[in-house]
Amino acid sequence: MHSARLVIAYGNPLRADDGLGWVVAQRLRESLADDDLFGDVVVIAEHQLTPELAEPISRAWIVVFVDAREGNYPGRIDCHAIVPTGDGSLAFSHDVDPSSLVQMARLLYGACPTAVVVAVVGEAFGYGTALSPVVQAAIPGVIQRIRELLVDEAVAVSASAAVGSCRRSWGG
Amino acid sequence: MARQITIDPVTRIEGHAKITIQLDDAGAVQDARFHITQFRGFEKLCEGRPFHEMPSLMARICGICPVSHLVASAKACDAIMAVRIPKTAASLRRVINLAQLIQSHALSFFYLSAPDLLLGMDADPAGRNIFGLMQSHPEIARDGIRLRQFGQQMIELLGGKRIHPAWVVPGGVSEPLSEEKRAAIVGMIPDALAIVERALPMFKRVFERFPDEVRTFANFPSLFMGLVDDQGGIEHYDGQLRIVDAAGIAVERSLPPDAYQEYIGETVEPWSYLKSAYYAPRGYPDGLYRVGPLARLNLATSVETPMAGREWAEFRDLEAGAVLSSFHYHYARLIEILYALERIGQLLDEPDILSPRVRAHAEPNNLEGIGVAEAPRGTLLHHYKIDENGLIVWANLIIATGHNNLAMNRGVLQVARHFVDGERLQEGMLNRVEAVIRAYDPCLSCSTHALGKMPLRIQLLAPDGAVLDELARGASDA
Numbered sequence: 001m002h003s004a005r006l007v008i009a010y011g012n013p014l015r016a017d018d019g020l021g022w023v024v025a026q027r028l029r030e031s032l033a034d035d036d037l038f039g040d041v042v043v044i045a046e047h048q049l050t051p052e053l054a055e056p057i058s059r060a061w062i063v064v065f066v067d068a069r070e071g072n073y074p075g076r077i078d079c080h081a082i083v084p085t086g087d088g089s090l091a092f093s094h095d096v097d098p099s100s101l102v103q104m105a106r107l108l109y110g111a112c113p114t115a116v117v118v119a120v121v122g123e124a125f126g127y128g129t130a131l132s133p134v135v136q137a138a139i140p141g142v143i144q145r146i147r148e149l150l151v152d153e154a155v156a157v158s159a160s161a162a163v164g165s166c167r168r169s170w171g172g
Numbered sequence: 173m174a175r176q177i178t179i180d181p182v183t184r185i186e187g188h189a190k191i192t193i194q195l196d197d198a199g200a201v202q203d204a205r206f207h208i209t210q211f212r213g214f215e216k217l218c219e220g221r222p223f224h225e226m227p228s229l230m231a232r233i234c235g236i237c238p239v240s241h242l243v244a245s246a247k248a249c250d251a252i253m254a255v256r257i258p259k260t261a262a263s264l265r266r267v268i269n270l271a272q273l274i275q276s277h278a279l280s281f282f283y284l285s286a287p288d289l290l291l292g293m294d295a296d297p298a299g300r301n302i303f304g305l306m307q308s309h310p311e312i313a314r315d316g317i318r319l320r321q322f323g324q325q326m327i328e329l330l331g332g333k334r335i336h337p338a339w340v341v342p343g344g345v346s347e348p349l350s351e352e353k354r355a356a357i358v359g360m361i362p363d364a365l366a367i368v369e370r371a372l373p374m375f376k377r378v379f380e381r382f383p384d385e386v387r388t389f390a391n392f393p394s395l396f397m398g399l400v401d402d403q404g405g406i407e408h409y410d411g412q413l414r415i416v417d418a419a420g421i422a423v424e425r426s427l428p429p430d431a432y433q434e435y436i437g438e439t440v441e442p443w444s445y446l447k448s449a450y451y452a453p454r455g456y457p458d459g460l461y462r463v464g465p466l467a468r469l470n471l472a473t474s475v476e477t478p479m480a481g482r483e484w485a486e487f488r489d490l491e492a493g494a495v496l497s498s499f500h501y502h503y504a505r506l507i508e509i510l511y512a513l514e515r516i517g518q519l520l521d522e523p524d525i526l527s528p529r530v531r532a533h534a535e536p537n538n539l540e541g542i543g544v545a546e547a548p549r550g551t552l553l554h555h556y557k558i559d560e561n562g563l564i565v566w567a568n569l570i571i572a573t574g575h576n577n578l579a580m581n582r583g584v585l586q587v588a589r590h591f592v593d594g595e596r597l598q599e600g601m602l603n604r605v606e607a608v609i610r611a612y613d614p615c616l617s618c619s620t621h622a623l624g625k626m627p628l629r630i631q632l633l634a635p636d637g638a639v640l641d642e643l644a645r646g647a648s649d650a
Binding site: 047051052053100103104108109 | 235283317318321324337
């Protein structure tokens with residue numbers, strides 16, 4: 001049954017803004033609690049993406065990856081669909097990129113969901129457990145965007161266009 | 173003209189290393205070395221910390237086998253406190269240590285080495301990785317991932333999280349096992365056993381396709397060291413250290429782990445950050461010995477679980493004495509996974525496994541403590557000294573990869589001499605030199621774990637530094 005909606009938030013909580021995923025995961029769980037609309041949503045927080053996530057991903061119809069990244073304009077929220085084209089060239093056994101992970105789900109379990117990355121441009125990635133103020137301020141927007149992705153059929157379908165052939169392959 | 177080949181970095185191992193192969197004037201391999209090029213420094217950075225912080229600090233050494241460091245470190249702290257931990261706590265530590273072994277061995281076997289075994293040493297490196305395996309043998313890749321998941325889920329159930337759980341503490345464990353968690357772990361065992369039962373017969377046939385590798389992958393007489401229980405049976409948590417020779421005869425039947433300095437020597441070479449351990453009575457480097465799954469199966473006089481016991485007996489029939497080829501580390505890992513699953517089932521059936529008495533409390537009563545356990549890759553030793561305030565003033569760690577350092581170096585030389593043609597470098601030749609290292613599954617920092625496409629460069633250099641030949645692969649080539 002491909003009914004679950006999955007959020008995988010990841011990063012290193014000891015490297016300042018890289019720990020965004022853990023904070024978002026906690027806030028998201030609180031945000032979704034007791035809301036029937038999100039009863040099947042599973043939120044996972046991880047240090048890194050690993051091959052073991054391919055199996056739960058294959059059972060979901062949408063997976064949202066939440067990450068912090070380097071770039072210009074700290075605090076900016078980027079959102080883009082994932083195409084499952086990973087070939088392992090950049091893969092590590094305990095650190096896989098989202099594209100490779102979705103590809104693993106397709107290769108191993110014959111199913112991959114609509115996959116979207118919500119990333120926030122970080123300001124500080126040094127040692128520390130606190131998020132920078134600008135990234136902290138972006139969190140409500142990240143939560144809102146994830147909620148939209150999880151419920152808005154149009155957003156999901158739009159995102160799935162990039163991976164349409166893959167999505168059709170599991171067929172429910 | 174003497175030349176040198178450099179493989180830098182070595183791929184599909186845990187951490188950063190390089191291999192150099194020295195050729196003589198005729199182009200034949202003269203020498204080969206395995207260099208550890210990273211430095212961690214945990215022995216120094218822990219100085220000044222309260223001793224009871226050590227398990228959590230030391231677990232950060234490794235993202236793959238943090239539980240092994242937790243266990244060895246906690247045992248060293250038990251010794252500092254001079255406590256005998258509750259029996260249930262010891263059983264629970266055994267369970268999590270074996271769960272660690274399952275997930276680590278599954279990672280090594282299925283993710284890192286199975287591409288070599290199933291796709292071939294000469295296969296195109298672009299596809300000789302876990303993705304290639306998923307396409308050619310998806311059922312095996314699924315089984316490998318599932319098996320690792322079992323180990324990780326067991327650790328998470330026991331320790332609260334999969335990586336760096338803080339459940340193993342000085343004096344025992346921080347909380348007892350609930351019936352709900354016990355049932356959840358027991359419920360995983362049949363499916364996990366089924367995976368190993370499928371994998372073992374299939375891979376035994378696969379191993380037969382590698383007679384050259386079996387013959388040349390660090391296949392030489394040596395000593396083997398590891399823990400055994402009071403009856404000489406296989407042991408991963410406690411007991412005494414045993415050393416056997418190539419004939420399988422005990423050189424040291426029962427050595428107290430806390431007297432390790434009397435029989436284990438350590439030395440350093442200027443070309444590596446990794447210490448080399450050796451059996452002191454034979455000196456350096458003649459005191460070379462091996463640890464880990466191959467050693468444990470060679471040392472034990474019994475394996476007291478039914479399925480693994482049968483497989484162990486068959487394994488030992490490979491040779492009259494000890495099984496000498498390091499290629500068989502792979503085979504030994506599968507047998508140890510089987511043993512771990514069966515043994516976890518036994519431990520969780522113990523009548524007092526749910527006892528609430530799981531921790532002894534005490535202040536420091538000794539200024540020194542030594543903890544030894546078997547990590548997935550071999551014997552792990554933590555040795556601490558503290559001051560009157562309980563602060564660490566000195567620490568010494570001997571990890572499995574250090575015990576195996578001399579053997580890995582000799583293995584690289586053996587493989588290079590057999591496979592490397594100094595006149596023309598080829599990918600398959602290069603991969604075999606790496607693969608002998610992979611057989612040991614060295615844990616250098618556990619910070620990286622490439623799946624066959626890490627940047628890699630191998631060069632033939634003239635004495636004046638001129639590049640005579642070069643092979644390269646890496647992300648930029650993808």
